[in-house]
Amino acid sequence: MIKYLKKVISKINSDRSELFRLKTTDAHIQRWGASWFRAGILAVNDSGEYLCVEEKRAKINGVYQDVSDIWNLPSGCSERHEDIVATACREGKEETGYTFQPSGICQIIHSSDPLNPYIMIVFVAQAIGGEHDFDHSEIKAHRWLSREQISILNNQNKLRSPGFILGAISNYESGLIMPLDILRLKS
Numbered sequence: 001m002i003k004y005l006k007k008v009i010s011k012i013n014s015d016r017s018e019l020f021r022l023k024t025t026d027a028h029i030q031r032w033g034a035s036w037f038r039a040g041i042l043a044v045n046d047s048g049e050y051l052c053v054e055e056k057r058a059k060i061n062g063v064y065q066d067v068s069d070i071w072n073l074p075s076g077c078s079e080r081h082e083d084i085v086a087t088a089c090r091e092g093k094e095e096t097g098y099t100f101q102p103s104g105i106c107q108i109i110h111s112s113d114p115l116n117p118y119i120m121i122v123f124v125a126q127a128i129g130g131e132h133d134f135d136h137s138e139i140k141a142h143r144w145l146s147r148e149q150i151s152i153l154n155n156q157n158k159l160r161s162p163g164f165i166l167g168a169i170s171n172y173e174s175g176l177i178m179p180l181d182i183l184r185l186k187s
Contacts, residue, residue, distance in 0.1 A: 075088075
């Protein structure tokens, strides 16, 4: 198994297009979705609060499980042939009901874990339009939370991905935001 994974990683590193010709690709997509490419939204309101979602169900080790009082930023996996900006906006709308207008990028995460490799881009975005219904199958609620409230949730181990959430907020607050122009989308 290790030898096979090393072969896969070697192929990925030598030719990214090879990734989608591997026999394991369809199995990976069935288990994880198009999870090599993920996107998140960091939305901030006029009061300096961040839009967070309380998860109802979360995929943990490839299996959906019921969770309680676990918080995250709106985020998720790309669907086949969906660009990363569209992923962020779709996931944000599905999880909160808001429409989003991305204005920059505050974090890029790369996981080289051979069992769950991915790249995630976190967009700074403004929530526009009125609040609408959201997908209640995975999300229980959404709330605007202060940095202090998010820190309290972190101290209580109630953040699903503390590094993801706190890293995006820290980058945003320190002004580490790349313009959207840096992202080149190719079909």
